[in-house]
Amino acid sequence: MTTDTPSPLRILVADDHMMVLEMFQQFLSNQPNMEAQTAPDLESALASMDSDGPFDLALIDLNMPGMDGTAGLRKAMERNGDKPVALLTSNPTPAVVADVLQMGAAGIVLKTTSLKDLANEVRFMAAGGRYIPVELIETGPVRTRSRDVSSTPLSARETTVLDLLGEGKSNREIGADLSLAEATVKMHVKSICSKLGASNRTQAVIVAQDMGLI
Template sequence: MVQGKTDTQISVLVADDHAMVLEMIELFLSSLPELTVQTAQSLDEALELIKREGSFDITLLDLHMPGMNGVEGLTRAIKANNGHPVAILTGNPTQRNVDDILKAGAAGIVLKTTHMRTLANAIRFMAAGEQYVPHELTVDRSPAHLAAETPLSEKETLVLSYLVEGLPNREIAEALGLAEPTIKMHVRSICGKLGVKNRTQAVIKAKDLGIV
């Protein structure tokens, strides 16, 4: 157990070699009274903190920071953290990345485009023993699957998954790291391929076809 936290608090360790990302996450999470936060900039630094402070309730590791070597670093951190949840922070993982991360025992995958409020909720969720995987990563994004099941492209299928959640174009653009006009273009293309007039009809048609 991490020193200096109360029984009602969740201790969080965030490790990322991008200083700006790390600072933003730490600033927001530290403002929440139920969380205590410590940071590291490499896997070795994170493992040293765990050794010195004790296991953390939830640890978030950047997939591509120094020392990770893919899921090998994740496995080392899970062992060091005495079985407490360890999750991966990443930008845009491939389907293979997602599969390897989850098979290695990660508590979840958090995208770096995630809104801070969603990040906090994901931390609470994983600390409670649940596995967190963003909706867009649960969509089978392989080209073979897309060709067999839907007329939509990989990116259009991803945008459609956000339409199902009722998100406006601006929030979809932020989540995917794209410009809002690009999202509008994808929505128009989705409607055209599905033979509907608007996004609401697109969601209904997609559900009828079993695309989402």
């Protein structure tokens, strides 16, 4: 007796940061019964929905070109048939969270979520569930990133290190560029991740791009 293999979940990830697209596409496409397609802006995402959709789940970046806030999310929901669409962002305001809930979107995925959690979140929403990170429900926007304190929570040295992280340089290369010991660079990277609420250097760069720090 043969058992039919279920069709893979088809996920669309739309974001204007290439690092986000590469990370999400590589991770999601390596999950069992899942494949990911990407788009760099809202117009491209809508075109993909028209030509290749509807997708089992679309993750739509809040700040990419064409979005106009959550208005772009609504457009994506209208174009993806009756399939779920969720917002992809780093630190949504209470108003954005309220809009997402009010319009009936599938939820919100934080770019700082661990990859292990990401797979579960994607499957949950693709199955028809609604997902909102608990920290957004309990405390509103993610305050741990200190975004209300100043335009940047980072020191001048950390900002310099962050710029080099954004260029894809290793700790050793950053140390050579700045005449710092590699251990000192590691300390700065750890501090940057902590201040930006990121779990690793890649997520730190992604969050920093969303904040306009690099």
